[in-house]
Amino acid sequence: MSRFSYSDEMLTRLLKVPQTIACVGLSINPIRPSYYVARYLQLKGFRIIPVNPAYAGKEVLGETVLASLAEITTPVDIVDIFRRSEFAGAVVDEALEMRPMPRTIWMQIGVIDEAAALRAEAKGLTVVMDRCPKIEYQRLFGELRMGGFATGIISSKL
Amino acid sequence: MSDSPSYGFDTLQIHAGSRPDPATGARQTPIYQTTAYVFRDADHAAALFNLQEVGYIYSRLTNPTVAVLQERIATLEGGVGAVGCSSGHAAQIMALFPLMRPGDNIIASTRLYGGTVTQFSQTIKRFGWSATFVDFDDAAAIEAAADENTKAIFCESICNPGGYVTDLASIATVANKLDVPLIVDNTSATPYLCRPFDHGAHLVVHSTTKYLTGNGTVTGGVVVDSGNFDWTKAGKHPSLIEPEPAYHGLKFHETFGPMAFTFHGIAIGLRDLGMTMSPNTAFQTLLGMETLSLRMERHVENAMKVAAWLEKDPRVDYVTYAGLPSSPYADRVKKHYPKGAGALFTFAVKGGYEACVKLVDNVEIFSHVANLGDTRSLIIHSASTTHRQLTPEQQEAAGAAPNVVRLSIGIEDADDLIKDLDQALAAATS
Ligand SMILES: Cc1ncc(COP(=O)(O)O)c(C=O)c1O
Numbered sequence: 314m315s316r317f318s319y320s321d322e323m324l325t326r327l328l329k330v331p332q333t334i335a336c337v338g339l340s341i342n343p344i345r346p347s348y349y350v351a352r353y354l355q356l357k358g359f360r361i362i363p364v365n366p367a368y369a370g371k372e373v374l375g376e377t378v379l380a381s382l383a384e385i386t387t388p389v390d391i392v393d394i395f396r397r398s399e400f401a402g403a404v405v406d407e408a409l410e411m412r413p414m415p416r417t418i419w420m421q422i423g424v425i426d427e428a429a430a431l432r433a434e435a436k437g438l439t440v441v442m443d444r445c446p447k448i449e450y451q452r453l454f455g456e457l458r459m460g461g462f463a464t465g466i467i468s469s470k471l
Numbered sequence: 472m473s474d475s476p477s478y479g480f481d482t483l484q485i486h487a488g489s490r491p492d493p494a495t496g497a498r499q500t501p502i503y504q505t506t507a508y509v510f511r512d513a514d515h516a517a518a519l520f521n522l523q524e525v526g527y528i529y530s531r532l533t534n535p536t537v538a539v540l541q542e543r544i545a546t547l548e549g550g551v552g553a554v555g556c557s558s559g560h561a562a563q564i565m566a567l568f569p570l571m572r573p574g575d576n577i578i579a580s581t582r583l584y585g586g587t588v589t590q591f592s593q594t595i596k597r598f599g600w601s602a603t604f605v606d607f608d609d610a611a612a613i614e615a616a617a618d619e620n621t622k623a624i625f626c627e628s629i630c631n632p633g634g635y636v637t638d639l640a641s642i643a644t645v646a647n648k649l650d651v652p653l654i655v656d657n658t659s660a661t662p663y664l665c666r667p668f669d670h671g672a673h674l675v676v677h678s679t680t681k682y683l684t685g686n687g688t689v690t691g692g693v694v695v696d697s698g699n700f701d702w703t704k705a706g707k708h709p710s711l712i713e714p715e716p717a718y719h720g721l722k723f724h725e726t727f728g729p730m731a732f733t734f735h736g737i738a739i740g741l742r743d744l745g746m747t748m749s750p751n752t753a754f755q756t757l758l759g760m761e762t763l764s765l766r767m768e769r770h771v772e773n774a775m776k777v778a779a780w781l782e783k784d785p786r787v788d789y790v791t792y793a794g795l796p797s798s799p800y801a802d803r804v805k806k807h808y809p810k811g812a813g814a815l816f817t818f819a820v821k822g823g824y825e826a827c828v829k830l831v832d833n834v835e836i837f838s839h840v841a842n843l844g845d846t847r848s849l850i851i852h853s854a855s856t857t858h859r860q861l862t863p864e865q866q867e868a869a870g871a872a873p874n875v876v877r878l879s880i881g882i883e884d885a886d887d888l889i890k891d892l893d894q895a896l897a898a899a900t901s
Contacts, residue, residue: 469498
């Protein structure tokens, strides 16, 4: 279990479509988890902007891969970080240089940088660490129920 | 997985998994009696087949009624997910399948349901697997029995045929030391009396045939994953960490994290082994589970009364109920099973095998059946039935010696159960 706790209400709000998500560290290999996540979110109606210097200029998911967040010219709502924890802080600092700034920073499962999270929160951003937006989306919007997973959602409403 | 408010057991046993039906508003979970499901479009179909999206394809893999039961049991056990199976025995194979390759072995408790002893000592050999049986009161012996091909540890919480409860925390410690998952068959306890994950177990299996359904109507099983076993740490279980050829080289643990075992259970286990739970079975079990806590309380209360009465009866040699103060496991029950030691126990009749057979022939309220966990009280002479395939040593170790009768105490009036046993004992020992 993650030691970070976020309410379902907050996560549901953060994952409203449509939004633009910059995926930092996105792989172009279709069996890598980052590709899986981005493709899923794109299918759900999010716009994905791939960021990965290793694949800059290549096409993935119908979008051109950019080398850094600084190259993005459209407003971004969420920066989703698919990098190891030790590289996450630098990505957060780059995100804070964007104008307009993104509203949300997501760090994937296992990605944690509490100091960077505090820097972003100080600038008014919302930060989620150690979570996958795909899993949370699937859990909150009824999809994981279809696989028999414990969603934690109890409701007598339609 | 959720950080939202947690609910009590009695609320979850009714509500977990079952929101009103989105298509009709039906409040009770409908029986979705369908084999296949229409795809929205080609992209949706491709995403489902690639495991990029969760949804319904074909009822060998997933079904809306079964999914409600899976989520309900996963929730009550405190796990991340569950896979429904056609029986408890199917669930055991489904639990082992992702862990084992030919040449691999498990360490299992000697105190198991007789059918499980047979499954592990005979049938799994045909897959090239094997089991070593060890006294689980001796944690050091478990460790000593393990080798580099040991891939799991298996035991029951409250054991069938009764009289023994496992100290799960001490076994979990051994499992962690060996870097293998501890699988607990929680059939006789149900999550109401014991949640093995709270004691450090990694996987739980159930025969939902028993207390979860409660009325003796359907056979079913379930495998529950805690999500707490790190498959990559020691890397002993290749199916969960290595590229899966049938899914373009996808690695389950890398892709699905704590949900890897459940995804594997659906995408490989049910897909290729096909030991699927039927929607009608899931429906019956869902109905039963709505009253699980109420029934278990009464089962335990009645078992205490009947066991205490038997223990004082001169026609009875001994009673093995772990809930009795005289049990050698009384302290363990108090500490690890505070809501009770279940409703399953054995007693030895003076007069041995012959008297046991006569006793079983003379009961009127107790039913002579090979089952447990029914609302009805049940009786069986294990040595001549369920444990017949075992050697005398195995029978003894499993608590099913020839002079022993097993009771599964139901939720009738305890006084009537005692009267019935009284007259049958009189007939058996006259
Ligand atoms: C403890 C236990 N585990 C597993 C099983 C097997 O379950 P099923 O009969 O549903 O295959 C039984 C059945 O008696 C049992 O008592």
